[in-house]
Amino acid sequence: MAIRLETASKHPDLFYRIAFSEHRHDERFLQEVDKRLNNEVQSKENRKRFEANWESFRDAFTKEFPGVPKEDKPFSVASAAVKMGMENLYDGYYRIYSQYTHGALLATVGHLNQGTDPEDNRIMAACAVGALDALISLGAESSNRDDLFRRFQRLFAIPLKVEVIQAASEHPQK
Secondary structure, eight states, X not given: OHHHHHHHHHOHHHHHHHHHHHHHHHHHHHHHHHHHHTOHHHHHHHHHHHHXXXXXXXXXXXXXXXXXXXXXXXXXXXXXXXXXXXXXXXIIIIHHHHHHHTTOHHHHTTTTHHHXXXXXXXXXXXXXXXXXXXXXXTTOOOTTXXXXXXXXXXXXXXXXXXXXXXXXXHSOOO
């Protein structure tokens, strides 16, 4: 999420490509749902709604970013990390926590715990701070944001604002 948020906030054209990538992924998922439904009428209705939602997104994107080109081409998290100079975050935290997310054998039997346990609280705090900053940049209000960030900084030595993601990516892996 942190990599996508940073990319989307700085590069609207890549935000569109990230959304397009998700749209393509969702399209494959919808095809599987339709197969299981085995109901042609419902499948057509699902497809119609799915396409209408995408068109609604495209229209809203065009209205918000009129001069930004829309390229219907996938864009991966790995590519976003490279573009944003966040390869350390991707190669370290993203890859290792993906092992847990996808139930890899080493993660399941606890062989990765020694490397992740000391980092778990820090990275979760960094993600929370990054998400809150993203919400605030979209107009959300947070009356205690500065207090919260100061507490995180004191507890985890996490710098304020966007630097939180950079701090997480630059922290050496154990």
